[in-house]
Every structure is written in structure tokens, then in C-alpha cells.
Amino acid sequence: MTKSEINLADVKAFTVIAEQGSFTKAAEVLNCSRSHLSKQLTHLESCLGVTLITRTTRAQRLTAQGEVFFTRCRTALFWSNRSGHHDCG
Numbered sequence: 001m002t003k004s005e006i007n008l009a010d011v012k013a014f015t016v017i018a019e020q021g022s023f024t025k026a027a028e029v030l031n032c033s034r035s036h037l038s039k040q041l042t043h044l045e046s047c048l049g050v051t052l053i054t055r056t057t058r059a060q061r062l063t064a065q066g067e068v069f070f071t072r073c074r075t076a077l078f079w080s081n082r083s084g085h086h087d088c089g
Contacts, residue, residue, distance in 0.1 A: 006047045008080065013040040014052060015073045018062055 017026040023034045030037070045052050052066035062070060 004047055006044060008077075010040045010044040010047075011073050012077060013037050014044055015070065015077060017041065017053065017060070018066065018070045018073075021060070023060065 013026070013030065016029050017023060017037060020026040020029060023037050027034045027037055041053065048065075048069070050065040050069075051063050052069055053060045053062055
């Protein structure tokens, strides 16, 4: 995978971070480290060329672009999950 490709795992990580409001809580939900989530988010932001979440030592907030992308990600993940549960055979 090249650095410019967005993958579903990064999208899911971003969505869970946004939903949980915390890297720590998101890491617990996804059963991974905070540093791994941070790398996924940095990769996603690099691919998109925008900052999705502003981070400080005490909090993180979605940017305006992050809010829009979050809405789109939730929709995409919803349909991705639904398509995985259909039996087309």
C-alpha cells in the first residue's frame, strides 16, 4: 500500500476516536495502543491533506473538516458493515 491510499482501518480508527472523544477510550474499544491510533490518524490526515482532529495534551476536538469527514465515515462504515452481512448466493 502506498502512503497516499486511505484504508478502511484508518477510517474506522478515526470514527471511533471521534465517537469516544478520546484516544485512550478509542484504543480500549479497538484493543490497540494509543500510539497506533495516532499513527493511523496521522496517515489518514496526510492522505486527505487536512487536519481532522486538533490535539492538545488534555483534549482533542474535531476540526470543521473532521466534522464533515466524520459524518461521511459513519455512512460509509454503515454501508460497509451492511454489505458484509448480506448473503448474495
